[in-house]
Amino acid sequence: MAKPFLQIKNLAVDFATRRGVVHAVDDININLNKGEVIAIVGESGSGKSVTAYSILNLLGNNGKIAKGSITFDGMNLENPSASLLKDIRGREIAMIFQNPMSTLNPIRKVGDQLSDMLRQHAQATNQTAPRKVIELLHKVEIQDTRRVTNAYPFELSGGMCQRVMIALALACNSRLLIADEPTTGLDVTTQKSIMDLIMGLVKHRNLAVILITHDLGMAYQYCDKFVVMEKGQVVEACDDHSLFTSPQHSYTKKLLAATPGISSKVEHLTPTVPVELSKPAVEIEKKELLKVEGLVKTYILKSQGGFKSQGNTFNAVDGVNFTIYQGECVGLVGESGCGKSTTSRLIARLEQPSEGRILFLGEDIGQVSDRDFIRSPRRKDIQMVFQDPTGSLNPRHSAFQLISEPILRLQKDFNKANLKDQVYQLAEKVGLPLELIYRLPHQLSGGQKARVGIARAIALNPKLLILDEPTSALDVSVQAIVLQLLEHLRREHNLSYLFVSHDLNVVRMLSQRILVMQSGKIVESGETAEVMSKPKHLFTKTLLAAIPQLAS
Amino acid sequence: MGDLLLNKKVVRNTDTKLDPELSQHSQNSATPEQHDWRQQTWYILSQNPISMFSIVLFLIFILVGITGPFWVPFDPIASDTSIALQAPSFLHLFGTDHLGRDVFSRVVVATRLDLWIALSAVSISALVGTSLGCLAGYFGGWYDRIIGRIADTILAFPLFVLAMGIVAVLGNSLTNVIYATALINIPFFIRVARAEVTIQRNHQYVQAALLSGNTHLRTLVFHIFPNCLPALMVQMSLNMGWAILNAAGLSFIGLGVRPPVAEWGIMVAEGANYIISGEWWLVLFPGLILMLAVFCFNLLGDALRDLVDPQKRT
Numbered sequence: 001m002a003k004p005f006l007q008i009k010n011l012a013v014d015f016a017t018r019r020g021v022v023h024a025v026d027d028i029n030i031n032l033n034k035g036e037v038i039a040i041v042g043e044s045g046s047g048k049s050v051t052a053y054s055i056l057n058l059l060g061n062n063g064k065i066a067k068g069s070i071t072f073d074g075m076n077l078e079n080p081s082a083s084l085l086k087d088i089r090g091r092e093i094a095m096i097f098q099n100p101m102s103t104l105n106p107i108r109k110v111g112d113q114l115s116d117m118l119r120q121h122a123q124a125t126n127q128t129a130p131r132k133v134i135e136l137l138h139k140v141e142i143q144d145t146r147r148v149t150n151a152y153p154f155e156l157s158g159g160m161c162q163r164v165m166i167a168l169a170l171a172c173n174s175r176l177l178i179a180d181e182p183t184t185g186l187d188v189t190t191q192k193s194i195m196d197l198i199m200g201l202v203k204h205r206n207l208a209v210i211l212i213t214h215d216l217g218m219a220y221q222y223c224d225k226f227v228v229m230e231k232g233q234v235v236e237a238c239d240d241h242s243l244f245t246s247p248q249h250s251y252t253k254k255l256l257a258a259t260p261g262i263s264s265k266v267e268h269l270t271p272t273v274p275v276e277l278s279k280p281a282v283e284i285e286k287k288e289l290l291k292v293e294g295l296v297k298t299y300i301l302k303s304q305g306g307f308k309s310q311g312n313t314f315n316a317v318d319g320v321n322f323t324i325y326q327g328e329c330v331g332l333v334g335e336s337g338c339g340k341s342t343t344s345r346l347i348a349r350l351e352q353p354s355e356g357r358i359l360f361l362g363e364d365i366g367q368v369s370d371r372d373f374i375r376s377p378r379r380k381d382i383q384m385v386f387q388d389p390t391g392s393l394n395p396r397h398s399a400f401q402l403i404s405e406p407i408l409r410l411q412k413d414f415n416k417a418n419l420k421d422q423v424y425q426l427a428e429k430v431g432l433p434l435e436l437i438y439r440l441p442h443q444l445s446g447g448q449k450a451r452v453g454i455a456r457a458i459a460l461n462p463k464l465l466i467l468d469e470p471t472s473a474l475d476v477s478v479q480a481i482v483l484q485l486l487e488h489l490r491r492e493h494n495l496s497y498l499f500v501s502h503d504l505n506v507v508r509m510l511s512q513r514i515l516v517m518q519s520g521k522i523v524e525s526g527e528t529a530e531v532m533s534k535p536k537h538l539f540t541k542t543l544l545a546a547i548p549q550l551a552s
Numbered sequence: 553m554g555d556l557l558l559n560k561k562v563v564r565n566t567d568t569k570l571d572p573e574l575s576q577h578s579q580n581s582a583t584p585e586q587h588d589w590r591q592q593t594w595y596i597l598s599q600n601p602i603s604m605f606s607i608v609l610f611l612i613f614i615l616v617g618i619t620g621p622f623w624v625p626f627d628p629i630a631s632d633t634s635i636a637l638q639a640p641s642f643l644h645l646f647g648t649d650h651l652g653r654d655v656f657s658r659v660v661v662a663t664r665l666d667l668w669i670a671l672s673a674v675s676i677s678a679l680v681g682t683s684l685g686c687l688a689g690y691f692g693g694w695y696d697r698i699i700g701r702i703a704d705t706i707l708a709f710p711l712f713v714l715a716m717g718i719v720a721v722l723g724n725s726l727t728n729v730i731y732a733t734a735l736i737n738i739p740f741f742i743r744v745a746r747a748e749v750t751i752q753r754n755h756q757y758v759q760a761a762l763l764s765g766n767t768h769l770r771t772l773v774f775h776i777f778p779n780c781l782p783a784l785m786v787q788m789s790l791n792m793g794w795a796i797l798n799a800a801g802l803s804f805i806g807l808g809v810r811p812p813v814a815e816w817g818i819m820v821a822e823g824a825n826y827i828i829s830g831e832w833w834l835v836l837f838p839g840l841i842l843m844l845a846v847f848c849f850n851l852l853g854d855a856l857r858d859l860v861d862p863q864k865r866t
Contacts, residue, residue: 409765
């Protein structure tokens with residue numbers, strides 16, 4: 001049997017830290033041939049990135065390959081010389097990263113960065129570079145080449161930047177592409193077009209790809225071989241899609257169960273179902289809690305260079321109408337920039353609506369200015385769970401302080417003696433271990449931080465909870481637990497949710513009704529099952545088609 | 553100032569340990585550094601020997617400043633022309649000056665005055681500058697424009713000349729030296745505070761604080777400001793160094809502190825005349841100590857930043 005194109009054998013990587021040596025990954029075996037796409041799947045901290053980075057020796061000063069070998073096309077890469085690395089990086093093996101906006105140099109034009117790459121590896125001269133750059137951009141399906149070559153990275157969208165990154169990776173006809181979560185943070189529709197582009201390149205250029213991802217749906221849809229990693233170990237490797245139909249290892253099973261699919265239910269995401277969830281859902285009585293009428297938010301765009309801001313306005317939210325009934329979860333779905341976050345901030349009264357009414361139990365809370373709303377008795381009825389569990393917790397406050405904050409500020413009959421009991425009860429309710437309650441946010445894991453955020457939001461028994469992409473920064477298994485927790489809390493306390501997300505699969509599981517939003521307007525709304533099975537609007541159809549699905 | 557910070561930590565850590573049973577719990581599960589602020593401080597300092605060095609040096613300066621006048625071998629002001637301009641010896645460690653005063657005693661006694669000028673000037677400018685900078689950074693708009701222009705206006709002058717002018721106009725006194733030094737340091741605090749607040753206000757914890765019923769002002773003071781402390785600490789200690797240099801500079805040219813009071817700047821000024829005739833010790837020792845103090849404050853910044861940064865509490 002011929003030697004594979006890329007062979008990683010018994011690889012172990014160690015990092016020297018001030019707390020001693022950390023064995024990041026151990027005993028990794030990967031074989032990859034030309035034209036194959038391998039997925040390294042795992043959750044954060046599983047060592048999937050370290051494995052890929054070690055191929056290019058991008059391990060930092062404190063990391064080293066402790067044992068094992070990496071062979072790429074007959075070359076040994078476990079202990080490369082500086083000159084070999086210089087030749088290989090970019091020319092033979094290219095890499096694209098998670099956040100394309102920050103991977104491109106922000107102060108240089110895109111065209112210059114591309115031609116640098118070409119000249120560095122002697123693929124072009126000063127004369128031929130501009131033409132080659134345009135050819136490259138055409139290859140990654142960018143039509144508007146003149147604008148893109150003269151643009152700075154911040155002037156381009158995330159998807160466009162990722163295309164440029166791929167162009168950079170392909171500039172020198174690399175034969176192996178390492179894609180580290182290339183579409184995390186991008187919209188599903190953009191994700192689909194980026195992945196389709198990469199798959200096209202695999203087909204036409206016989207490119208080998210290592211796709212690092214946490215999304216099993218994406219791995220299923222695009223890859224030929226699979227490696228599942230947990231805690232620095234490969235727990236399961238599989239050369240065909242049988243991984244998804246008959247997983248062997250318990251961790252793979254757990255991951256598969258936790259990944260929301262087209263038909264999965266929130267009860268089935270984790271092996272142990274909380275008791276309350278096994279009960280049938282309560283019927284929602286049609287009692288209006290929130291009614292939004294003709295909501296508009298207009299931003300004034302600053303004209304460049306002028307002293308006065310004038311003229312140009314932009315409607316982030318453009319005449320939105322909807323109702324939320326008591327005890328109901330309504331999903332608000334759309335791509336980034338469609339105005340869904342602005343809508344949620346308007347309802348949470350963090351921003352002032354330009355037009356329209358926000359009726360909360362019949363009372364127009366849009367009339368109260370956001371400054372006065374803090375003192376309104378309605379403040380405690382509308383709370384929010386934020387997207388980023390790290391950024392939404394004050395880094396100087398312990399979990400206890402964070403949860404007690406709304407009680408201290410807003411609870412009328414607040415009693416100092418009860419505070420501790422109250423906070424402990426909340427922590428118990430969201431499943432935060434009590435021994436962690438005096439820790440600071442950076443001493444907690446992502447899931448624990450999410451629990452603190454939820455405990456804080458439900459501290460005052462709000463009537464409406466706005467969930468602003470509450471799980472998008474979490475691993476799937478943690479997401480599964482958080483979703484169950486949210487569903488459990490809704491059923492137990494008859495809460496109402498406005499669930500804002502870009503992920504239809506997630507929204508679907510929790511919501512009774514779904515609103516689809518596009519450029520400030522709601523383009524489709526209806527019962528969840530109906531929207532999912534019989535989408536009417538073209539945009540909904542595109543969204544649904546773009547989601548990578550596991551086989552059901 | 554270092555003491556103040558440490559005290560604050562004590563309060564923080566005691567109120568998070570209301571429940572003995574719970575702290576027992578965390579003792580089992582968490583790393584040992586968490587429990588005791590003293591261990592915590594020690595841990596941070598032991599990670600960085602330079603921080604340790606600067607803190608020790610700072611404490612020595614404070615100690616000398618407080619106790620110096622009680623143990624110096626000679627009266628720093630009493631002159632005795634019979635022993636004028638003697639070179640360093642065991643009796644007079646740093647030698648004697650043109651009036652026969654013991655240079656060592658004068659240098660030691662001057663510590664209190666110089667530190668006092670630096671501390672009070674920096675406290676005033678930190679208080680005023682940080683408040684203005686926070687307002688500008690959080691509320692933006694007209695606050696930002698007006699406060700920003702104030703800072704620009706002050707910075708438009710050569711700062712030392714501005715301080716000279718203020719002292720000359722307001723009158724030649726110690727208080728006015730402090731005010732002048734404080735004023736010229738204000739813009740730096742405005743800028744650092746404004747920049748930090750504009751970064752912090754975009755974090756989601758600010759929105760969370762508003763949702764929890766905090767008013768904007770309360771959010772700014774109790775949520776955003778503490779998170780700006782690490783950067784402000786660096787600025788404060790750097791400004792301490794500048795303030796000492798500035799005060800010494802003013803007295804060097806004859807403003808502010810007047811002879812026969814012992815002050816490092818005056819001593820350097822007085823001694824400068826004698827360098828040509830070979831009496832180097834008059835300038836060298838106060839100059840060296842002045843340099844050491846400024847050096848110490850510049851290093852102290854990093855140490856203080858590490859101490860107030862919660863992320864360092866592993």
